Amino acid sequence: MNLANYDFDANLHRFEQGGERIVLDVNSGSLHSFDPVAWEALKLLEELRGNWGAVQEQLTQYDQAEVAEVLQELQALAEEGTLFSGDPGPYEPAFPAEPIIKAICLHVAHDCNLRCEYCFAGTGDFGGDRSLMDLEVGKQAIRFVLSKSGHRKHCEVDFFGGEPLVNYRVVKELVDFGRKAAEEAGKTIKFTLTTNAVLLDKQVREFLEANDISVVLSLDGRQEVNDQMRPYADGSGSYGLVAENIKAFVAEQTNPSPFAVGTYYYVRGTYTHHNLDFDQDVLHLAELGCRQISVEPVVAGPEAHHAFREEDLPVLASSYERLAEEYLARRGSPAEFNFFHFNLELGKGPCLPKRLSGCGAGYEYLAVSPDGTLYPCHQFVGKDEFKVGDVFSGTVNLELAKKFRASHVYNKPECRRCWARFFCGGGCHAAAHNFNGDLRKPYKLGCQLQQKRLECAMYIKVKEAAG
Amino acid sequence: MKHIVTVSKANLKDTLKTGGCGECQTSCQSACKTSCTVGNQVCSK
Numbered sequence: 001m002n003l004a005n006y007d008f009d010a011n012l013h014r015f016e017q018g019g020e021r022i023v024l025d026v027n028s029g030s031l032h033s034f035d036p037v038a039w040e041a042l043k044l045l046e047e048l049r050g051n052w053g054a055v056q057e058q059l060t061q062y063d064q065a066e067v068a069e070v071l072q073e074l075q076a077l078a079e080e081g082t083l084f085s086g087d088p089g090p091y092e093p094a095f096p097a098e099p100i101i102k103a104i105c106l107h108v109a110h111d112c113n114l115r116c117e118y119c120f121a122g123t124g125d126f127g128g129d130r131s132l133m134d135l136e137v138g139k140q141a142i143r144f145v146l147s148k149s150g151h152r153k154h155c156e157v158d159f160f161g162g163e164p165l166v167n168y169r170v171v172k173e174l175v176d177f178g179r180k181a182a183e184e185a186g187k188t189i190k191f192t193l194t195t196n197a198v199l200l201d202k203q204v205r206e207f208l209e210a211n212d213i214s215v216v217l218s219l220d221g222r223q224e225v226n227d228q229m230r231p232y233a234d235g236s237g238s239y240g241l242v243a244e245n246i247k248a249f250v251a252e253q254t255n256p257s258p259f260a261v262g263t264y265y266y267v268r269g270t271y272t273h274h275n276l277d278f279d280q281d282v283l284h285l286a287e288l289g290c291r292q293i294s295v296e297p298v299v300a301g302p303e304a305h306h307a308f309r310e311e312d313l314p315v316l317a318s319s320y321e322r323l324a325e326e327y328l329a330r331r332g333s334p335a336e337f338n339f340f341h342f343n344l345e346l347g348k349g350p351c352l353p354k355r356l357s358g359c360g361a362g363y364e365y366l367a368v369s370p371d372g373t374l375y376p377c378h379q380f381v382g383k384d385e386f387k388v389g390d391v392f393s394g395t396v397n398l399e400l401a402k403k404f405r406a407s408h409v410y411n412k413p414e415c416r417r418c419w420a421r422f423f424c425g426g427g428c429h430a431a432a433h434n435f436n437g438d439l440r441k442p443y444k445l446g447c448q449l450q451q452k453r454l455e456c457a458m459y460i461k462v463k464e465a466a467g
Numbered sequence: 468m469k470h471i472v473t474v475s476k477a478n479l480k481d482t483l484k485t486g487g488c489g490e491c492q493t494s495c496q497s498a499c500k501t502s503c504t505v506g507n508q509v510c511s512k
Binding site for chain 1: 471472475476477479480482483485486487490492494495508509510511
């Protein structure tokens, strides 16, 4: 195979972790584990711009027969398309002229019983008045998604806030209404609810269970970590009640899906500059009995006391690596847990069109504020320039929809040659807008942490394959 | 193979022909919500 013009940087990712030498073939999505001879051969092949003969001549520290074997193996992988594969793009995903809206985020409450320091929603009010969604607005939003979802059979409704359980009565009625309306439309609605668990009592738990509602529960980990960032309005910590409620909830969950398909739960925390050793918070959640855990980096402007600094990155990388080792050590034991970002099904992952289109904000997925105004996603709610319509008129701003769907990885200069481009969906639109004022310029720190998480996930794959 | 172990064999290009049905769950690339980053999803087919 002629590799003279092959873009190694953009199309192969090599890294070492825990004594493993790992190679991702970016375009095929294939993952390989190399021995030392193969590793050195690949490095040299890149340095020599694909000069196979020179690799054989220069790898004199190894047995020449072994080097010849390695080169044959590299060639064989190239021929089967799992190494040195080319980028399928530039490829413009095909979109219908009229956006197909299949998912909505219902802001049933712009109010919250907590005052989390890092809340992107301005502690629940999204920069406006504290308000609750009326039942009629919610019903109209459900009619909207059912009518705008075209031929899609599966629609999604996420109850969000603020804190959705402060408007529990409306949540309950909308689930009942949504089920019937979906059935009449020949569709199904998958409901999820994102809650801080303050109001997650037995009655609510039974309702969620009876209605197959997936749940994302917020708790940051250790008490002192959680309470520093997640106080009640009076400043007192929320850990005590929240941890008890979450323990009761997860104790009733049997065999939840680790991939956020079907009915699932995740206990989700946020880590900040104040707990760079967040792996300890993941383990704390596991000790509480949580088996499905996702702890993620805060997104905050540089002025915030909890925002990350440049020097935090290597510390965070070490925390991810420690977490990967603990994750592996606990596999198969009663103490095992799933960490969302370590779940990577390389062979059964999403198709390329999905990988390119990412979250679909603005054209497949919209957020609905309590008064029925539509925004590209929950993070844009309250930003007037991003209003895309309302559920009553049923119209969607096509120009904004086009702008969002054109903001895919092939149209982002920093993504086009990034090795992680088919795993991240091009990053978060809101973060790109908030940090760089440009949907096509991704939030760099988010990218760096995403890359580290992916490396750890791939390392785990390699270790698990080796038994 | 003696020197290289393929841990996962995939061909993303092939999914250009078979994919795009749109029935899978919406992902979220931000760190604030359900965290369904596209790489951590499975195909629903």
